Amino acid sequence: MENRNPDTEKTSNYNDLEKMSTSNLLSNINKEDKTVPDSVEKQIPAIEKLVDEIVSKMETGGRLFYIGAGTSGRLGVLDASECPPTFGVSDQMVIGLIAGGDTALRNAVENAEDDTEQAWSDLEPYKISEKDVLVGIAASGTTPYIIGGIQKARENGIATGCVTCSSGSPLAQASEFPIEVITGPEFVTGSTRMKAGTAQKLVLNMISTSVMIKLGRVKGNKMVDMQLSNKKLVGRGTRMIMEELNVEEDQAARLLQEYGSVRAAIKNCYKK
Numbered sequence: 442m443e444n445r446n447p448d449t450e451k452t453s454n455y456n457d458l459e460k461m462s463t464s465n466l467l468s469n470i471n472k473e474d475k476t477v478p479d480s481v482e483k484q485i486p487a488i489e490k491l492v493d494e495i496v497s498k499m500e501t502g503g504r505l506f507y508i509g510a511g512t513s514g515r516l517g518v519l520d521a522s523e524c525p526p527t528f529g530v531s532d533q534m535v536i537g538l539i540a541g542g543d544t545a546l547r548n549a550v551e552n553a554e555d556d557t558e559q560a561w562s563d564l565e566p567y568k569i570s571e572k573d574v575l576v577g578i579a580a581s582g583t584t585p586y587i588i589g590g591i592q593k594a595r596e597n598g599i600a601t602g603c604v605t606c607s608s609g610s611p612l613a614q615a616s617e618f619p620i621e622v623i624t625g626p627e628f629v630t631g632s633t634r635m636k637a638g639t640a641q642k643l644v645l646n647m648i649s650t651s652v653m654i655k656l657g658r659v660k661g662n663k664m665v666d667m668q669l670s671n672k673k674l675v676g677r678g679t680r681m682i683m684e685e686l687n688v689e690e691d692q693a694a695r696l697l698q699e700y701g702s703v704r705a706a707i708k709n710c711y712k713k
Contacts, residue, residue, distance in 0.1 A: 447581035447607035449633050451626040458629065470635070473628050477639045480622050481647075488647055491602040491618040495574045495648070496655045498600060499534070502572060505652070506564065507537040508590045509578035510554035512634040513604075513641060514539030515546055517578050520645040526674075528658040529666030529702065535649060538563050540586040553586065560590025571598040576648075578603070578641055580633035582610020582621075591615045604644050606637040620644060661685075665704040669697070678703045686710055 455461075455469055495505050507517030514537070521537030524530055540559065541550025553559070569575065575594040577587035582605035591601045592615050602618035613619035622644060624636040653659065658666050663681050667674060675694075681703045682693035693706075700706040 447583055447610065448623055448625060449580045449606050449627065449637050450631050453626050453628055453630045455628060470628050473636055474639060477622075477624055477636050477643065480624050481640055481643050484620050484622050484644070487618070487620045488644060491574075491576070491620060492648055492651045492655070494600050494602070494618055495652050498572060498574050499652065499656060504533065504567075504569075504573045505535045505649075506567070506569060506573060506575045507535075507578055507645075508540075508560050508563070508575065508587055509537075510540035510545075510584050510586050511549070512638045513578040513580055513584075513587075514541075516638065516641050516645060517576075518546060520642075520649050524649055524653065526668045526670060527664055528653040529668060529704075530653070530658065536567060540584075554584050555586070557585045557589030560586050561593040564590065564594075569594070569597075569599060571600075574600045574602065576602040576604065577612055577616065578605075578645075579610075579612050580606045580637035580641070582607045582612035584612070588612050588615055604641050606633065606640055660704065660707075663703065665707065666702060669702070682706050 458466065499505070507521055509517045518537035518539055521535040524535040525532045539545045541553030544550055545553060575591065577591045579587045588611050591603065591612065594601050595615070595617065601616045602620065603612045603616040604620045605612050606622050606624045608621055608623055613621050622640040624640050627633060627635045627637065629635065665681065669675050669678055675697065678697050679690060679693045682688065682696055683690060685707050696706040696710065697703065700709055
């Protein structure tokens with residue numbers, strides 16, 4: 442049954458926003474934001490189930506797909522795009538798709554989220570299969586693009602999860618591993634880029650980071666497989682090697698240049 446009044450559409454607890462001082466606006470927004478981590482914490486058992494499912498699929502060559510629209514879609518694409526530089530994985534391991542395509546990352550694409558068939562069409566070029574996991578992201582949990590994609594995935598034996606901020610939504614009902622972070626009314630009524638968006642970002646951080654740690658992409662607490670794509674990251678990699686091997690900066694820098702990654706430098710030096 443369709444959720445006709447998503448929690449994310451409820452009227453703000455505040456009124457006459459335009460009459461508030463700048464200080465009051467900022468304080469009240471911050472007051473609302475402080476509630477988000479507590480809402481996320483309540484969903485840790487649900488997040489755990491989804492993470493373990495993703496890990497089990499990825500251990501046998503599977504991939505993680507995110508689908509979303511608007512802010513939710515952008516957050517999925519963002520999380521996916523940060524996995525290769527952070528953890529040194531292929532850009533085909535975590536894939537984010539947004540309703541309306543890449544144009545929608547910067548500009549709204551009219552009616553893109555209303556097509557129940559389009560998500561599956563967007564996924565087909567990737568040959569998504571039962572080896573993979575599909576996670577739908579939608580604050581209201583009512584977006585046709587995402588629901589249609591999740592339903593079609595389940596019909597094809599693909600594991601599905603979702604991240605939504607409304608209770609009892611059609612998206613959660615359609616998903617095998619639903620995560621429902623109930624953030625309540627937004628400061629500006631219906632503006633889900635605020636608390637709901639923050640909650641989704643936190644959950645996606647938890648999912649991808651935990652998955653990559655469990656797949657061995659972190660050593661100790663270090664990003665040993667990160668891509669050395671700029672001076673800051675080369676410096677970070679050098680410091681990691683200095684700490685791990687107890688060597689001077691010049692030697693650590695040489696080792697990093699020679700082996701091309703923190704992991705390889707440490708591994709080869711321990712062999713010697």
